Amino acid sequence: MADLSHLNEQERARMVDISEKTDTVRTARARSGITVSEEAYTQIEEGTGEKGNVLATAQVAGITGAKKTSDWIPLCHPLMLSGADIQFEWEQHEPDTYYLSITSEVKVKGNTGVEMEALTAASAAALTVYDMCKSTGKDMTIGPTYLLDKTGGKSGDYHRES
Amino acid sequence: MADLSHLNEQERARMVDISEKTDTVRTARARSGITVSEEAYTQIEEGTGEKGNVLATAQVAGITGAKKTSDWIPLCHPLMLSGADIQFEWEQHEPDTYYLSITSEVKVKGNTGVEMEALTAASAAALTVYDMCKSTGKDMTIGPTYLLDKTGGKSGDYHRES
Amino acid sequence: MADLSHLNEQERARMVDISEKTDTVRTARARSGITVSEEAYTQIEEGTGEKGNVLATAQVAGITGAKKTSDWIPLCHPLMLSGADIQFEWEQHEPDTYYLSITSEVKVKGNTGVEMEALTAASAAALTVYDMCKSTGKDMTIGPTYLLDKTGGKSGDYHRES
């Protein structure tokens, strides 16, 4: 029996140790959005699409997405979220193009931050809007998706500069 | 006992009936991406980040994301995917800004399309890159995320015009 | 080495073989419900509870519950549901007691029935109503929960006698 080789150290994904970090209240907010046609905008506002109430469903998808983040992102630590919320706001970018801005807000009392939970929540909500409106056309575009701000934790607060 | 009210029909999300649609081979490709700093770019290329091999992990996250799409997106039908793949490509947008383009490709033999699976796969891969590089800075931006093309199904093929 | 014993055959749960059953369109409808106080009724109708829109959320919970049935019920076969829907209707049973009747409807093209999916969908919707209204009092009662009817499959149609 011989020890054949050291494996390439580059393949070594790991879930880094956070057991020394302290429990504090941490928050994060992220933003995503989706550009939709006037037809989709009307369906969303009037609830006339074949799949039903778009924003109520996307709201639930965003919150459950926040809860499932460690299931979707392989190296994310599981966390017991204290709270999660999603907000939608319309902007009109061009005559027949509507942009639905999506803001997620996640809170935890724990030993690591919730940036990924906020980003995943916003992404899941945007994907759900796409799913429910795609019979009106597939040219919708999701994003940009980014972190707005975070508070709590040793690395300090973060506020994105616009 | 009295029947009190018809509920507001607007709240009626539903998973629409696809039992009459026929089983055919269907494909979809979607694109997402993420803008990262030079430091993150170097970590990804040289595998020196604390969380390990970024692209190999994002690749797995993308494929498992495709498989879990009906778990992320409330009204998506469960599907037995035939295949899924993710590809990465770097573009340099500005002197110190790097853009990682992410293309997903999903295939099924079934009675509904896989657009959502492709979009979810690309989103999960992008979120995983963010997670593994976020110690280098939180200014990364994900997206735009959109459908490149689809084939198969009664509604015909789709190719996004660039 | 000795063969010590035949294990008690009674412990042998199994997922029974359905590979010989034929693919046909099958449907099932189930009913559940929940008795709530006037305060909860008002919150649901006016959307004034702290957790938000009760019925829209319960609707999503019911549909996702149908999709996850084989994850909740150990010996249920996984199925690719073709469609799922939930309907709510109010009945007033006593001066200050309101009964929310919940009807689920599930459809599949497959080789086993969807009775469990319909029952699970109705149960998940009822539990979600409980969760969202429990700050108004914990005396709510869920049920009875039962199968209304099913169609398709070798065992024939079923209609519950009221």
Added chain:
Amino acid sequence: MADLSHLNEQERARMVDISEKTDTVRTARARSGITVSEEAYTQIEEGTGEKGNVLATAQVAGITGAKKTSDWIPLCHPLMLSGADIQFEWEQHEPDTYYLSITSEVKVKGNTGVEMEALTAASAAALTVYDMCKSTGKDMTIGPTYLLDKTGGKSGDYHRES
């Protein structure tokens, strides 16, 4: 660009913030049950059904249901349960009708109660009994399902009045 509208505030489901609540030991017990025919009763007691040991399987389904509650109920907080148990008891209601009473008991050391976990555990156990006995007839009825009592937390103890 114009801000088009305030969305209907009624659609705003949210997972309410519990980060200020304190960690204490909390318990909850719930009850459900199922009415079965004499044939099903005999199968359960003698372990002669085609799907095997009904109560052992329902017991496991109840416990895993408690653990997955935040996956079933969209706005439930994820919790690290400290313990869970299920108990069954037969009652004979009429000559040929048997009622299987199901009691769940769940415990946590955390900052929110486990009422939903107890209710979900009892529901999952009852649904599993239905699944394993449904070849004997589909007239079984689940419920009523309700909270028996809870202890711990700021809102104080609760004991249902029978």
Added chain:
Amino acid sequence: MADLSHLNEQERARMVDISEKTDTVRTARARSGITVSEEAYTQIEEGTGEKGNVLATAQVAGITGAKKTSDWIPLCHPLMLSGADIQFEWEQHEPDTYYLSITSEVKVKGNTGVEMEALTAASAAALTVYDMCKSTGKDMTIGPTYLLDKTGGKSGDYHRES
């Protein structure tokens, strides 16, 4: 903007395309096992452990493990299993060492084999036995775990030579 590099092709995990494979009935059987002390053996046979009925729980864990295989093994295709079963048998290897042999059997009508489902089912059952007996000592050893045989599919049948 410049195309910077071809990524290392070695990192490219993919879920290979099976859409051209035909639907046939496929089966697989796998074997695992666990070596336990006399104390654990007695607990299992007499049901006196603090966690309850070991084999009934391991049976359920094995079957649900078969159903969840595509969730645990990243590149496994999702499959709608037609049936799954687990069998246990005791062997006495040395005066105070008992070996519980675990055989899983999985069946599908589909376009790819169920070897991984059988191996995962047997592994999940063995891990569950370990979990339920570990208060009697942690020296238990699981395995070897291997495929016994498979039938169906283009690559033909396989029977392991002992």
Added chain:
Amino acid sequence: MADLSHLNEQERARMVDISEKTDTVRTARARSGITVSEEAYTQIEEGTGEKGNVLATAQVAGITGAKKTSDWIPLCHPLMLSGADIQFEWEQHEPDTYYLSITSEVKVKGNTGVEMEALTAASAAALTVYDMCKSTGKDMTIGPTYLLDKTGGKSGDYHRES
């Protein structure tokens, strides 16, 4: 109405109460492995298999397996893991047989140990190697799988004697 019987107490699986146990840092390491042919060995080392990078994928499967342990093993308590890692090492056992040794390491700050998480992580990694190499032959054997050591908790440290 009559109370018919005490159910067989043996069927009573339960998730035992750990609410009185104290939160401390706990670790566990487990080992598994897989015997592969020279062809599979070469594919793994050179990345030439049709499913791509075996070890990077198995690494991710092991870590996500650790996180999902309470979903695989029915009576395991859910835990918020602080860290998880997997290491691979080759041994050559015979001229044309290669053994890939797999070591998992899991850490938590919590009130119960992580032995099951370490064992499940190692098992999931081994199963993933099997899946990715099975086109080279199905004679691969997984295991033995066992606990190497654990630290923390009232029951004290454990080190397996080789």
